Amino acid sequence: MATLRLHSLTGAREEIPTPSFVSNPRMLSPSFHCNKKRVSRRMTVNAMGGGAKYKGTLMREKQLTEMIEKKVTEAKQVCEGDETSDECKVAWDEVEEVSQAKADLRLRLEVEKKDPLESFCQENPETEECKVYEDW
Amino acid sequence: MAVSTVYTTQSLNSTCSISTPAKTHLGSHQKHVVLFRRTSKRGSSGSCAIKCSAGDSQTVVIGLAADSGCGKSTFMRRLTSVFGGAAEPPKGGNPDSNTLISDMTTVICLDDYHSLDRTGRKEKGVTALDPRANDFDLMYDQVKALKSGVAVDKPIYNHVTGLLDPPELIKPPKILVIEGLHPMFDERVRDLLDFSIYLDISNEVKFAWKIQRDMAERGHSLESIKASIEARKPDFDAYIDPQKKYADAVIEVLPTQLIPDDNEGKVLRVRLIMKEGVKHFSPVYLFDEGSTISWIPCGRKLTCSYPGIKFHYGPDTYFGNEVSILEMDGQFDRLDELIYVESHLSNISTKFYGEVTQQMLKHADFPGSNNGTGLFQTIVGLKIRDLYEQITSSKTAAPLEATKA
Numbered sequence: 001m002a003t004l005r006l007h008s009l010t011g012a013r014e015e016i017p018t019p020s021f022v023s024n025p026r027m028l029s030p031s032f033h034c035n036k037k038r039v040s041r042r043m044t045v046n047a048m049g050g051g052a053k054y055k056g057t058l059m060r061e062k063q064l065t066e067m068i069e070k071k072v073t074e075a076k077q078v079c080e081g082d083e084t085s086d087e088c089k090v091a092w093d094e095v096e097e098v099s100q101a102k103a104d105l106r107l108r109l110e111v112e113k114k115d116p117l118e119s120f121c122q123e124n125p126e127t128e129e130c131k132v133y134e135d136w
Numbered sequence: 137m138a139v140s141t142v143y144t145t146q147s148l149n150s151t152c153s154i155s156t157p158a159k160t161h162l163g164s165h166q167k168h169v170v171l172f173r174r175t176s177k178r179g180s181s182g183s184c185a186i187k188c189s190a191g192d193s194q195t196v197v198i199g200l201a202a203d204s205g206c207g208k209s210t211f212m213r214r215l216t217s218v219f220g221g222a223a224e225p226p227k228g229g230n231p232d233s234n235t236l237i238s239d240m241t242t243v244i245c246l247d248d249y250h251s252l253d254r255t256g257r258k259e260k261g262v263t264a265l266d267p268r269a270n271d272f273d274l275m276y277d278q279v280k281a282l283k284s285g286v287a288v289d290k291p292i293y294n295h296v297t298g299l300l301d302p303p304e305l306i307k308p309p310k311i312l313v314i315e316g317l318h319p320m321f322d323e324r325v326r327d328l329l330d331f332s333i334y335l336d337i338s339n340e341v342k343f344a345w346k347i348q349r350d351m352a353e354r355g356h357s358l359e360s361i362k363a364s365i366e367a368r369k370p371d372f373d374a375y376i377d378p379q380k381k382y383a384d385a386v387i388e389v390l391p392t393q394l395i396p397d398d399n400e401g402k403v404l405r406v407r408l409i410m411k412e413g414v415k416h417f418s419p420v421y422l423f424d425e426g427s428t429i430s431w432i433p434c435g436r437k438l439t440c441s442y443p444g445i446k447f448h449y450g451p452d453t454y455f456g457n458e459v460s461i462l463e464m465d466g467q468f469d470r471l472d473e474l475i476y477v478e479s480h481l482s483n484i485s486t487k488f489y490g491e492v493t494q495q496m497l498k499h500a501d502f503p504g505s506n507n508g509t510g511l512f513q514t515i516v517g518l519k520i521r522d523l524y525e526q527i528t529s530s531k532t533a534a535p536l537e538a539t540k541a
Contacts, residue, residue: 021514038492056231069355075363077156083367086261092367094254094264095360101295103349111501 053115056129057105064102071095166379180358195283196524197312199319199332201379203372208527211335212503214314216241218495218517219311228305232294244311247293247318249275254298265371272322275314279328282308287480311524320435330524331417333516334383339365381455384414385519387512392465394443399539403443406463406508408515412451412458416526419460420483420515422449426460431480438476441469445477464508471497477511484515485522492518 052058073089082088108116115121121130202209216223216238222235223243234245251271252260262269276287289303320334322324337345343365352357380386385408392403412421422429428450434440445466452461462481468474471493478492480483486492494503495514504510 064296066353068350068353072360073357074143075367076360079350079363079367089263089367089371090261092364093371094258094266095364096368097254097264097295097344098299098354099350099356099364100351102294116225117231119225120229123228 005135013069050051052109054121054129055118055131055133055134056117056127057109060132061105063103064098064105067098068095068102071098140445168290194527195285195308195310195312196330196527197279197283197314197328198520199314199329200313200324200335201319201383202315202335203317203337203376209315210499210504210510212236212243212313213502214495214499214510214513215313215520216243216519217498218514218521223367226304228293230294232296232301233292233304234295234303235290235292237295237309241311241313241541242306243315244290244306244319245293246270246275246314247295248291250293250300253300256433258374263368263371265368267318267321267373267375270318272318272325275318276322276324278306278326279312279314279325280314282306283328310404310528311520317376318379320382322376326382328377330527331385331414331520332383334380334386335388336380336388338388340399341389341392341401341404343387344391344399348401381457384411384417385409385516385518386454387509389509393441394465403465403467404507404509405463406503406512408508408512409454409461410450410460410462411454411536412460416523417519418480418483420462420519421460422447422481425482426451427535433473433480438473438510440473441468445473447477462512464511466507468506468511474511481515485518506541 052061069090069095075088075095078091079085079088105116109112117129121127124130139484145215152296158279168450170327172247198215200211202211203506219238219240221240222236223238225231225233226235226237234248236243247264248394250264250269251274252262252269257264260268274291278290279289284402285308287305287307290306292301292302294301314325314329319329320332330399346361346365347358350361352356388409390405390407391401392405394405395403408420410417411461411503412419414479419425422431429448431447431449432444433447434444443466445464445468447465448461451463452459468477474493474496475490478486478490481492484492492511492514495517496510499505499510502510504513
């Protein structure tokens with residue numbers, strides 16, 4: 001699942017020996033074997049515009065989009081019984097949280113035109129998250 | 137760290153904090169009065185350095201209450217821009233960090249002080265708005281530490297995973313901004329703030345903005361957006377809204393009164409409610425302080441397109457406090473409208489004529505750049521700069537007084 005990968009991103013920092021100068025990050029891709037679970041669907045380039053450059057950012061976008069959909073459905077289910085229950089409040093609060101997170105990412109990419117992984121990927125260009133897509 | 141003068145004192149005052157010589161102190165601008173206590177016993181280490189921070193080593197702390205995410209809001213960007221330089225997330229750290237750092241300012245997102253992560257909140261049945269989901273003791277300790285020039289390891293709340301990530305090091309900046317849902321909730325934290333702002337979005341505008349934000353998302357519909365706002369409202373009204381009365385400045389965003397039955401939320405009426413008597417803060421005014429003015433700048437000198445612009449200024453009371461309210465309804469269409477308006481506002485703390493206009497143009501692509509939200513956010517940013525300069529210059533004056541004794 002994508003969550004595991006993100007965890008590795010935010011977990012303890014491993015010392016990855018990086019070449020002192022990577023002239024073309026695209027050279028690093030295809031033969032990389034990932035031993036973690038792979039996402040079954042192929043990553044599609046989405047029309048989010050602007051600066052999405054790294055795989056990790058695309059993954060986050062996708063994850064947030066899926067979460068919004070999932071949590072809206074959950075909230076509707078939970079609230080069917082009692083709209084004033086704590087569970088209902090919490091469910092819609094989660095919807096708000098992920099909707100805002102998605103909007104923040106969109107703002108960063110479209111208005112600031114900067115990939116949030118930019119500085120991380122400059123230090124760790126060989127990680128899965130920092131693969132750059134060649135499709136665009 | 138160079139000690140330029142040594143004084144002898146009889147007694148040590150309790151206002152000085154005892155700390156080990158810290159590696160974290162930064163910048164040659166910091167002045168410390170360092171007192172060494174000579175111990176009577178031979179051979180004991182006696183290396184207790186008692187440091188009194190003086191001058192501009194104290195961080196100015198600003199609180200911003202907003203329900204629109206954190207550290208990424210346009211308000212923050214305008215504010216940091218006034219001080220120069222772009223605010224960036226900490227380089228090389230957790231890419232999901234909510235913190236923004238520029239030369240002068242560090243913006244901390246108060247969501248980082250969640251005591252419960254998403255799963256925890258679900259289990260306990262509390263929303264993020266609920267104080268029970270937040271660790272106010274930690275918030276107070278860390279803001280206090282940063283204010284007195286000590287770096288902290290602040291937790292990170294990851295909005296994507298909903299988990300609490302390993303902490304990041306935050307060094308004390310010149311200006312610390314704490315942004316989030318509860319900057320003024322805890323009294324101890326409130327007392328640390330040099331200035332506080334509350335962004336008050338009315339229900340109709342909130343609904344319109346959230347529609348703009350979410351309608352393109354798969355899964356969302358008008359009903360789900362409405363349901364989400366409604367479900368959060370009780371907690372919002374109980375825990376967040378009451379902070380308004382403590383704010384030194386409230387930016388209230390309402391639907392326009394210029395277009396009858398407008399529900400698109402595109403033209404806005406924005407009110408800047410400024411508390412009187414706040415140290416280092418003199419409210420912005422039109423024409424003359426304390427008077428009441430209604431002003432339509434459009435006319436012979438300036439032609440505006442529909443629906444035009446309308447200003448109002450006057451004294452009022454707000455939750456028992458004396459305030460001055462500057463209000464703008466409508467939109468700027470052209471640059472000359474903005475310059476014209478700027479030239480008639482007083483106490484805007486600009487350093488040169490046209491600075492407000494210049495700042496607005498710099499971020500013309502930000503939401504609110506053509507209405508009162510952008511205008512007042514920019515002006516508040518300039519007032520904060522003014523407040524910062526007043527505080528730091530008054531602090532450097534004080535030690536000179538003390539040494540005369």
